[in-house]
Amino acid sequence: MSLGVKHLFLLILVVAFTVFPLYYKRGAEFGGADDRVETVITAINPHYQPWCAPLWEPPSGEIESLLFAVQAAAGSGFVFYYLGYLKGRKNKE
Amino acid sequence: MSRRWAKLLSFLILFGMLLPPPAYAMHIMEGFLPAKWCLFWYALAFPFFIWGLLAIKKRVSGEPGLKMLLGLAGAFTFVLSALKLPSVTGSCSHPTGVGLGAILFGPASMSVLGAIVLLFQALLLAHGGLTTLGANTFSMAVVGPFVAYGVYRAFARLRPAWAVFAAAALGDLLTYVATSFQLALAFPQQGSVIAPFLKFCGVFAVTQVPLALSEGLLTVVVFNLLVRYGRSELGLLGILPEEAKADVAGR
Numbered sequence: 459m460s461l462g463v464k465h466l467f468l469l470i471l472v473v474a475f476t477v478f479p480l481y482y483k484r485g486a487e488f489g490g491a492d493d494r495v496e497t498v499i500t501a502i503n504p505h506y507q508p509w510c511a512p513l514w515e516p517p518s519g520e521i522e523s524l525l526f527a528v529q530a531a532a533g534s535g536f537v538f539y540y541l542g543y544l545k546g547r548k549n550k551e
Numbered sequence: 552m553s554r555r556w557a558k559l560l561s562f563l564i565l566f567g568m569l570l571p572p573p574a575y576a577m578h579i580m581e582g583f584l585p586a587k588w589c590l591f592w593y594a595l596a597f598p599f600f601i602w603g604l605l606a607i608k609k610r611v612s613g614e615p616g617l618k619m620l621l622g623l624a625g626a627f628t629f630v631l632s633a634l635k636l637p638s639v640t641g642s643c644s645h646p647t648g649v650g651l652g653a654i655l656f657g658p659a660s661m662s663v664l665g666a667i668v669l670l671f672q673a674l675l676l677a678h679g680g681l682t683t684l685g686a687n688t689f690s691m692a693v694v695g696p697f698v699a700y701g702v703y704r705a706f707a708r709l710r711p712a713w714a715v716f717a718a719a720a721l722g723d724l725l726t727y728v729a730t731s732f733q734l735a736l737a738f739p740q741q742g743s744v745i746a747p748f749l750k751f752c753g754v755f756a757v758t759q760v761p762l763a764l765s766e767g768l769l770t771v772v773v774f775n776l777l778v779r780y781g782r783s784e785l786g787l788l789g790i791l792p793e794e795a796k797a798d799v800a801g802r
Contacts, residue, residue, distance in 0.1 A: 486641025509580030533629030544780035
């Protein structure tokens with residue numbers, strides 16, 4: 459099995475791991491709001507109050523997703539720039 | 552190999568059936584750790600950060616190629632921690648991506664890169680927090696990388712690709728077990744940390760299982776590409792798998 463085929467198989471598996479929960483827990487909220495952790499904490503200690511708030515919060519979900527997209531794009535941009543550089547260097551040898 | 556996958560999958564599905572109700576899993580939020588614990592984890596994480604700075608300096612000085620590779624390790628963490636993925640608990644979390652860098656540059660180096668990523672997310676995304684940065688750095692950038700590095704070292708000789716997979720997946724998973732432990736220490740129930748630890752694990756660690764598997768697979772893909780195209784760099788770091796070395800000699 460060539461490396462490309464092997465990797466295609468691995469990547470399909472990653473997609474499967476990601477899609478499976480969507481099917482298995484269909485109807486769930488799939489929220490990422492960290493403040494839900496609060497419910498677990500208040501169940502243990504009902505008197506606990508967060509004593510500090512973030513300095514700045516993205517004003518909306520759109521802005522937040524923009525920043526996450528920028529983070530992912532910048533990261534993957536460098537990852538693939540570097541992998542492409544290595545491949546080009548190897549091909550030149 | 553296919554039987555192993557089948558076992559793994561059936562284990563996952565069984566695990567999924569025992570799951571607690573939906574919960575939300577990520578780093579510890581701003582203000583959600585009492586001040587004394589914030590200080591405690593800052594104090595524990597700090598030496599690793601300094602150790603990491605020294606380790607990076609020693610490793611990459613005079614080797615521009617390794618600086619690029621270090622950039623790759625950082626960028627990989629950056630991408631993976633931006634990907635919020637759905638999980639079998641009906642909530643979302645994100646992988647950490649620290650396993651790759653820990654395998655390449657040693658665990659201490661990732662304390663620095665992980666802390667930078669966490670700082671970015673705390674400042675710009677209100678994700679994690681400045682007061683909890685020490686605790687989050689300790690779980691994601693100390694526990695995770697050290698677990699990953701240990702697992703890789705233990706199994707690298709047997710099967711390098713599987714060692715990389717296990718290292719990245721366990722580093723990811725144990726990060727969130729550590730987070731659960733940190734929260735349990737801060738919020739004991741009737742003087743015991745065990746019950747809250749299990750409760751937080753139900754929230755954090757269980758959500759992380761499929762994500763950890765995904766992270767393991769993605770790390771293997773990048774590692775394989777490095778073995779194929781970046782031999783000189785891996786050679787410099789002393790982690791070129793034996794079979795790849797033989798491959799080089801054979802040509």
